[in-house]
Amino acid sequence: MLEVLGLTAQATEVYQAMLDHPAHGVDELSAHCGLSPAEVHSALDELGRRALVRASADRPGQVRAVSPEIGLADMLAEQEAELAARQAQLAASKAAVTRLVADRAEHRASHGERLLGMDAIVGRLERMARETTIEALGCQPGVQRPEDLAVGKVTDAEILGRGVSIRSLFQDSTRNQPHVFTYAHWLLSNGGEVRTAATLPSRMVIVDRRQALVPIDPDDNRKGALHVTEPGILAALLDLFEQAWNTAVPLGTTAPGDPATGLSNTERELLRLLGGGLTDDAAGQRLGISSRTVGRHMASIMERLNAASRFEAGIKAAQRGWI
Structure with missing residues (x-):
């Protein structure tokens, strides 16, 4: 599943195995993943380039997996x-x-x-x-x-x-x-x-x-x-x-939302356009949607921000770095 971040399937498999079995060395990873030692080394090199593995302090000469909360977030x-x-x-x-x-x-x-x-x-x-x-x-x-x-x-x-x-x-x-x-x-x-x-x-x-x-x-x-x-x-x-x-x-795939904000690409662009002074009609024309749809998007954004008005929503969106 990490292929969407640019990792190969083998590197993804080795990384997940290292998270599940921190003490595994190359031979154990090879057996666990069904890969040759050379393929494991290649996967480790790839993970190293992506800063997803680091030198182990407990096992000199070996590496440990960086936690997903840090490595994948980076x-x-x-x-x-x-x-x-x-x-x-x-x-x-x-x-x-x-x-x-x-x-x-x-x-x-x-x-x-x-x-x-x-x-x-x-x-x-x-x-x-x-x-x-x-x-x-x-x-x-x-x-x-x-x-x-x-x-x-x-x-x-x-x-x-x-x-x-x-x-x-x-x-x-x-x-x-x-x-x-x-x-x-x-x-x-x-x-x-x-x-x-x-x-x-x-x-x-x-x-x-x-x-x-x-x-x-x-x-x-x-x-x-x-x-x-x-x-x-x-x-x-x-x-x-x-x-x-x-x-x-x-076409045929879904546009990914922003993992940090939950905003879709359309919602983020709508905030930018309205923040730049465009009216609902003008922003809708740029996005190819009706002013009524613009209103529905803004109502959803205001609810997520717990904002009582668009002005308050704009302030809170700016404070959170959404625009």
């Missing part, structure tokens, strides 16, 4: 710090891309083209799909319209049939939208990859790392799009997508 803290660093990098990249795309959208150049209206956007997407030979990346925040997914499914089926890989990002809220869930599982069953996250960057489609579509107006992607082929903008968009992808959760 590993969790390390992973949380890495995740926080990636999220901070994602936020900085998002801001940089937003500024860059906004600047480029102000004037037409040989490497960029403004497409106004859904017909122009759909036409360009069809053209990009015909031209793709390697991969298609899609970031699709917010509520998805069934008719848009139906059109996209036809295109996706065609390019998947040509061996093109597809990676799609949706928001966690889409797990509760039956038509999106059905489409996502269809994509998975046909070789595509799907992940979800509480919040996502702006909508984007990137094909073969050579061309991309981004909305002219992030608040209304149906107004129009900017077709981008400039290497500098593409590199920034790709970096933003990959960072979002690496922090998202594969």
